Amino acid sequence: MKECKHFIDGSFTAGTSGLTFENRNPINNQVIGLVHEGKKAEIDAAVAAAKRALTGPWGKLTLAQRTEILHRVADRINERFDEFLEAECLDTGKPKSLASHIDIPRGAANFKVFADMIKNVPTEGFRLDTPDGAGAMNVGHRTPKGVIAVISPWNLPLLLMTWKVGPALACGNTVVVKPSEETPLTTTLLGEVMNECGVPPGVYNVVHGFGPDSAGAFLTEHPDVDAITFTGETRTGEIIARAASVGLRDISLECGGKNAALIFDDCDIDKAVEGTMRSAFVNCGQVCLGTERVYVQRGIYEDFKARFVEAAKGLKIGPPDDASSTMGPLISKEHQQKVLSYYQIAKDEGATVLLGGGSPVMSADMANGCWVEPTIWEGLSDDARVVREEIFGPCCHLRPFDTEDEVIALANDNPYGLATAIWTENTSRAVRVAEQIEVGIAWVNSWFLRDLRTAFGGAKQSGIGREGGVHSLEFYTELKNICIKL
C-alpha cells in the first residue's frame, strides 16, 4: 500500500503518532494509499523546523537568490508536470483535460508570478517637515512575518495551496502546510521539488491530518505560528479566527460562496450560456467562485433556459483518463451524500427539476464512485435552503427577474459575498451593477478569468482580507516605518 508521509525539515517522515488514514479515489472509492496523521508532536516538529529555517540559510539569501530558487521550483513543477497531474487526478478524480489546463499550470505560475512581483513592489516613503526646518524621512521597510500556517482545501489542491505558499516564500517566510485530508498527494510531491531546487530544509513543511484534535487544530493553535492563511468553509474559518485571536496572529480567510450570475436580456446569449455552464459545472461544481444562483431577465428566460439545459445535457461524466470526460466525480462519499441530500431538499421544497437530480448510472468498475448528475432547478422561492446555502456541487437554480434593482437586491440577499458574473453588452449597466453587488470579485462577460496581480477574496461571510498581487505581499510581510530625523 502506498504511504503518504509528512515532509518536515527537508525529510519525509511517518512521524511518531503511529496513526494513518485512508486516501480514496473518488472515481471508485477504492483505497489508493495510507496517509500518516500528524498530531501535536508532528506539528511541534514542523513549526520548530520552520522557525529555525527563518534564521538559517534561507533568511540569509538575497532577494535575487530567493526568487531565482522560486523560479526553479516553478520550472521543476512543469518538468514533473505529468506526475503532478497524475497525483492530482488520483486524489480528486477530476478530468486530466481540466487539471492540465488549470490546476498544474497555476501551481507553477503561483511561484513565478510572486517571485517576479516581490522584486518590483516599492515601499512607501514620506518626507516630514519639522519645526527646526531640517525635516525627517519616513521609509517603509518590509520583513517576513515569520512562520506561516497554510490550511488548504481539496477542490483545487495544488492551485490553492501554492496560491499561498508562492507569495509566502517570495516574501522570505517559512511555511507549515496542512493540506486537506482528502487530497494529500500534490502537496507532498512538492516537498521533493523543494529539495531538488535547493530550498533549505524547514522552509516548506507539510503535516497531514484532519481539523479538530488533529494537525489542523494543533497547527493553528501553535504559539510559534505568526500568521494563518486559510481557504475552506466559512464555519471552519470561524474556528480558525478564534484560534488566531490567541496571541493576536494575523489571518487571511478565503471562505465559502453562494454566487449569483446576472444575465441581462442585452447579453450575448451564446457567451452567457457557455460561461454559466463553466461556472456551474466545471470541477463538478466544486469551485468556491462557482454559480449556484442564476438570475435571467424575463425576456430571454425561456430561451436561456432551453439552451442552458441543452448544453448541460452534453456534459460527459467520466474518469480523468478519458479525454472526452468533461465532468468528474465529487471528492468523497461524504460530500456526495451532502449534495444528494440537497437534491432531495430541492424536491421537498417544490423545485421543478429541469435536469438531473440524482446519481448517474456508471459502469461496474466505477459504480461505487462519488458521482452525481449535473442538476438544474427552477421554481423555488427566494428563501428556499437550496437557494440560500452553499451546496458545492454541479447544480444551480434558475429564476427570472424584471429590473436591474430587483436583481441587485436578489443577488445581495445572501450572507455570502464572494463572486458574481454579470452578462450584458451594455458596459454602463455592467459597471453600475458590478459596483452594487456585495462581493469581492465581479466578472463581466466572463468567469474565473484570473489576473494574479488583482485583489482576490470575499465580502461578508466569504472571508477576511485579500490575497493576490500586492495584497499577498502585504499579508505575508510586516511593515515597519523607519523615521530618520535629518
Ligand SMILES: NC(=O)c1ccc[n+]([C@@H]2O[C@H](COP(=O)([O-])OP(=O)(O)OC[C@H]3O[C@@H](n4cnc5c(N)ncnc54)[C@H](O)[C@@H]3O)[C@@H](O)[C@H]2O)c1
Ligand atoms: N474563497 C475561496 O477562495 C475558496 C476557495 C476554495 C474553496 N473554498 C471553500 O472551501 C470549502 C470546500 O473546502 P473544504 O471542504 O476542504 O473546507 P473545510 O473547511 O472543510 O476544510 C479546509 C481545510 O481546513 C481544515 N480544517 C477543518 N477543520 C479545522 C480546524 N478546526 N482547525 C484547523 N483546520 C481545520 C481541513 O482539514 C482542510 O485542510 C467550500 O466552502 C468552498 O467555498 C473557498
Ligand SMILES: O=C/C=C/C=C(\O)C(=O)O
Ligand atoms: O475554488 C476556489 C477557487 C479559487 C481560486 C483562486 O484562489 C485563484 O484563482 O487564485
